[in-house]
Amino acid sequence: MNACETLRLQARYNAWMNARLYAVCAPIPEADRRRDLGAFFRSVHGTLNHILLVDRLWAGRLAGRAPHFEGLDQILHEDFATLRMRQAGADADLQARVEVLRDADLERRVDYLSLMTGEARSLRVGTLLTHLFHHQTHHRGQLTVLLTRLGVDFGETDLIWMEAVH
Structure with a gap:
């Protein structure tokens, strides 16, 4: 497997895992999703x-744009459904970008x-994309700790359980 194939696999896993975790988070009451549980970014x-x-x-940097954010904790979307939809779009865009590398x-x-x-x-x-996928994994790991604290079963998170791998 070469570097581009590895990045494509990581992009598929990234989208798969994000979709699974959003599905797990959707039924959690809003107050619990926003409860400060002591993580870097406080809540789910x-x-x-x-x-x-x-x-x-x-994504902006890759495209040659300099997106402006006030900080790494700036809230982009207060509404969970919008956040979920935007993440799915970002994941699809990233997969499309990586697919043609x-x-x-x-x-x-x-x-x-x-x-x-x-x-x-x-x-x-190549380094940027590797960092991005590791960053996602790092924070999804934190998310699974928060879900455990809320008593939520999030299932298997390992790449080998992704159907597209088999």
């Missing part, structure tokens, strides 16, 4: 929001300003 809603914000941030594309550099420090940075597309 805050964590889901952060995942989408960072997806939009990196060639090896040479992974070497292209993306210049950007860090939202955290304001400093100019530069990453290869």
Whole structure:
């Protein structure tokens, strides 16, 4: 499996896992989804929001735009249904972008300003996408801890359980 195939698999897994977790979160009462449970982004809603914000941030950078956010905890959508719809759209866009990548594309550099420090940075597309998928996994891991605290069964999260792998 080459680097582009690996990124395509990660994009499919990313979309699959996000859809599954949104489906698990949908029946949770709104107050519980917003309850501060001590995570980086406080709540289930805050964590889901952060995942989408960072997806939009990196998608904009990949496209040569500099999206503006006030911070990594800026709430994009108060409404869960809208957040869910926007995440599904972001996942579909990311899959489409990764699907057409060639090896040479992974070497292209993306210049950007860090939202955290304001400093100019530069990453290869391959590194940027790898970071994005690891970032998603990191925060989905936090989300599963929050769901456990709420007594919610989120099922299997390992890539090997994704049907498209078999």
